[in-house]
Amino acid sequence: MKFMKKSFKNMEPYFSKNITDGIILNANESPYNVPDKIIDEYIKRIKKLNFNRYPDMAATDLCNAIANKFNVSNYNVTVGVGSDELIESAFRATLEPNDIVLSFSPSFSMYKVFAELSLAKFIPIDFKNNKFDVDLMLKNIKEYNPKLVLVCSPNNPNGAFLEEEEIKRIASSTNGLVLLDLAYIDFAKYDYTYLGMEFENIIAFRTFSKAMSLPSIRVGYAISSKDNIDMINAIKPPYSVTSQSLILAEIAIKNYDLYKENIEKIKSERNRLINEFIKLGYEVLPSEANFIYLNISNDLYKLLEENKIYIRKFKTGPSRITVGKEEENNALLEVVKSYENCRN
Numbered sequence: 290m291k292f293m294k295k296s297f298k299n300m301e302p303y304f305s306k307n308i309t310d311g312i313i314l315n316a317n318e319s320p321y322n323v324p325d326k327i328i329d330e331y332i333k334r335i336k337k338l339n340f341n342r343y344p345d346m347a348a349t350d351l352c353n354a355i356a357n358k359f360n361v362s363n364y365n366v367t368v369g370v371g372s373d374e375l376i377e378s379a380f381r382a383t384l385e386p387n388d389i390v391l392s393f394s395p396s397f398s399m400y401k402v403f404a405e406l407s408l409a410k411f412i413p414i415d416f417k418n419n420k421f422d423v424d425l426m427l428k429n430i431k432e433y434n435p436k437l438v439l440v441c442s443p444n445n446p447n448g449a450f451l452e453e454e455e456i457k458r459i460a461s462s463t464n465g466l467v468l469l470d471l472a473y474i475d476f477a478k479y480d481y482t483y484l485g486m487e488f489e490n491i492i493a494f495r496t497f498s499k500a501m502s503l504p505s506i507r508v509g510y511a512i513s514s515k516d517n518i519d520m521i522n523a524i525k526p527p528y529s530v531t532s533q534s535l536i537l538a539e540i541a542i543k544n545y546d547l548y549k550e551n552i553e554k555i556k557s558e559r560n561r562l563i564n565e566f567i568k569l570g571y572e573v574l575p576s577e578a579n580f581i582y583l584n585i586s587n588d589l590y591k592l593l594e595e596n597k598i599y600i601r602k603f604k605t606g607p608s609r610i611t612v613g614k615e616e617e618n619n620a621l622l623e624v625v626k627s628y629e630n631c632r633n
């Protein structure tokens with residue numbers, strides 16, 4: 290990359306394999322497609338779309354629908370091209386070179402990339418036995434006076450969940466802004482999106498990419514005070530979310546109830562997978578997300594791939610397996626069991 294500036298040359302770009310065939314358990318997607326009723330309504334609406342016009346920059350109808358679901362005003366909501374775009378906008382809007390960003394670690398890899406793009410200093414706060422180490426975070430907040438504190442709960446990749454009181458403790462101890470990434474909150478025991486409204490220094494980020502089965506349309510949203518939302522809107526590129534995506538996301542959120550059954554299935558399959566792996570002698574962490582986190586040997590990983598079952602293995606060692614449909618999880622367990630039988 291001859292023309293790239295020096296400070297970016299060591300950055301690790303995000304990479305995820307595009308797999309279209311087999312059992313796809315590597316990207317934390319929903320195994321279920323969008324409910325038919327939503328697609329039918331989308332097709333009706335799309336037929337009337339003025340394709341010759343730019344999208345509504347304010348995303349009025351979608352923001353109203355989101356505001357309605359969370360009982361907030363539409364000026365407390367903004368939407369972007371995935372929650373990625375909004376989280377990055379918050380970084381760009383707040384960070385000066387050499388500012389400090391604190392994040393629990395391991396967590397979503399883009400936080401570090403966004404910090405580097407803003408020439409900020411990224412400091413990871415390690416999990417302690419795979420639990421959020423809030424005391425260590427508070428100690429670092431005191432020491433570094435960070436501009437941003439990243440909290441992803443349930444956390445990608447280990448599925449750990451941070452109780453709401455702990456998030457309040459973090460927000461109350463910092464002068465910085467807490468970016469609360471709730472990409473997987475639909476699969477958790479309870480929701481705390483409202484914290485984005487209750488604390489002037491919290492922005493809650495959510496997405497249509499996981500429980501709502503819509504990663505293909507790339508829509509995320511943020512909920513916070515008007516001041517914080519105005520800040521993100523001031524930074525975001527204009528017209529970034531397409532009219533088609535705005536329409537489909539609006540219909541989806543208005544029909545959230547149609548997703549509930551599948552969300553419950555994913556949660557119960559997650560718990561079944563955890564139990565089955567534990568029975569086979571694996572150490573598996575509790576998870577409040579739609580994935581589980583455990584150590585899979587290289588041989589088993591290869592065997593799964595030979596059987597066209599794709600999971601995510603990190604360079605650091607552990608693997609993350611997205612919860613699939615019941616039959617997909619059965620196929621996964623079958624390969625794991627046959628592998629274990631051969632070993633014993």
Ligand code: PMP
Nearest residue numbers: 371372373397445472496498509
């Ligand atoms: N946050 C977390 C924790 C994620 O895992 C992801 C996607 N893998 C995102 C944010 C970004 O999601 P999207 O841009 O699709 O909304």
